[in-house]
Amino acid sequence: MEIFSNLVMGFGVALTPLNLLFCLIGCVLGTLIGVLPGIGPVATIAMLLPVTFNVPPISALIMLAGIYYGAQYGGSTTAILVNLPGESSSVVTCIDGYQMARQGRAGPALAIAAIGSFFAGCVATVLIAAFAPPLTVLAQQFGAAEYFSLMVFGLIGAVVLASGSVIKAVTMIFFGLLLGLIGTDVNSGAARYTFGIPELADGVGFVPLAMGFFGIAEIILNLEKPETREILKDKVKGLMPTWVDLKRSAPAILRGTALGSLLGVLPGGGAVLSAFAAYTVEKKIAKDPSAFGKGEIRGVAAPESANNAGAQTSFIPLLTLGIPPNAVMALMVGAMTIHGITPGPQVMTSQPALFWGMIASMWVGNLMLVIINLPMIGVWVALLKVPYRLLFPAILLFCAIGVYTLNNSPFEVGLMALFGLLGYMLLKFGCEPAPMLLGFILGPLMEENLRRAMLLSRGNPITFIERPLSAALLAGAAFLLMLVVLPQFRKTREEAFQED
């Protein structure tokens, strides 16, 4: 079996001391920001991009990946103990997790969350290893037309599966595409939307953009709300879940893992959607749905498994097709670009060590996370006592330094502040920033492929339908759009994002 020899090679890379160290740093950081409400993986990864300059690419990617799935572990701790989502993917964990904690069963809740996450992480790692090679082969047959159609499919999927208003999400994508045009046009050399500012000639950096929208805007919004953080007074004791707990949650973990793995691959999916969907499914198929919301352990097991599975399988489209399915993966594209790697099907063949090393590191990281999270739970609880009034200036400082050191450009720091204002305003208008970031990242790629496809077909748009793969992708996109219009699906979609 080739997959095993590949995995062995991957472990050879992942288990070098340097990579182990970076995996550990990523997992600890991920848990940290997962535990702390008000800072998510997007802002953190954006913040750390400049730091990874001096690090070998594989170590950098291992660390950044660790932050994303590590955050899924950390998020559950806050959800269960404080009834606040440490991460948006842990929103549903609050419902039953906090009730369990109030009944004195915080230990088992935390343990089940970690066990479920670990199981999901292992499955997702195997899935990536198994599905990446065939998908890569498929991707190698892609021409410009297929890539364009794939990105259309991805963007539409991102809209349909995201929470909130569909029309606003679509408009935000177009807004992101427009922002992506800022700078010099590659083909004609014309300066578009630069307003005579030389710093804008190369376009808007996506780090200031991501940090403005996801870091600064969040902080300003958080400062408006009064701080309510009540940490459970009792010490967490008795981590071990009972036999009954395990037996009840095992099927939920399995279902959550399956659902999360599937939804993670879909564009617009990832951790958040997976957790919501898993909770909804558990509630639907339960014999006594009334138990949910009152400390039902399955309400912790399913979403926590699902969000970790989803976080990891969302690497599949990135690693095989070079298309980021969500905002975190869009940042991973940036991280790879910084190190001169163009994400896409060629990564697996040209840099097998990087590819398999990253996959193997995910399993290693999951193992580390169980240790980081369960025996060391006290450390994270203590950390929750750091008040937000100390936390947010520190986050701001790291954001500012992070953006500055990327190009030693004060202009980009100012740009981050501007995007922070813009992001705050759009959040107030009910517009989510994630589709915009996807549009921003995919925009230049789409323009390039559209132009190339049109050039090859001598300006005949039939080419997108003539080629079978491209036609299938466009049909998929049309199907997704149809779903949104159907009232039946709309209802389900709204239900999936309902919190109780």
Add this chain to the structure above:
Amino acid sequence: MQVRVRSPKDTAAGLFFLIVGIAGYWFVREMPMGAAVRMGPGYIPKVLSVIILLFGVFLAVRSLVLEGEPLEGWKLKPLIVISAAILVFAFLIDSQGLAIASIALMIGSTIGGREFFWREMIIFTILMTIGSAIVFHVLLGLPMTILPDWLSEPLRPITDPLLRGVSWFFGNLGALLKAIFRALPFIRT
């Protein structure tokens, strides 16, 4: 039927996108469209601007028909103070160095928060400033000015021993870590 805003959030979003669409078109109005075969630099920006404009109009019109959420109030203090603090940081970082810029950012943003305590703020600011200078400049080796010329000389008696201490600590930490890794035979190097 009386026309009134039923969904203020959507109205605001719609108007915002309307403005973005118009501005987006205006700034590239003189760029050639070209044909679909050979698109000019104006092709895609113009198409996108028009799409955004149309969506903006749609959102705004729909907000007069569909009932929706009200606009939340804006709290201007954190918004203005935090943005200003970051801009001050951007303004100071090149000429005055990281130390002064980060003190300005820390103090500025803390004041923009819900509550603050003077003593705590000062201590935390000093700790964070020294800490970030050590982490980003000394350890990660990122090139940047830490102290401006007029401060680095008078502060030398403080910064020199601090730097020596830091480099001694991390110099030995590296050796210690190396020793640990060597002692673990199952880890391949």
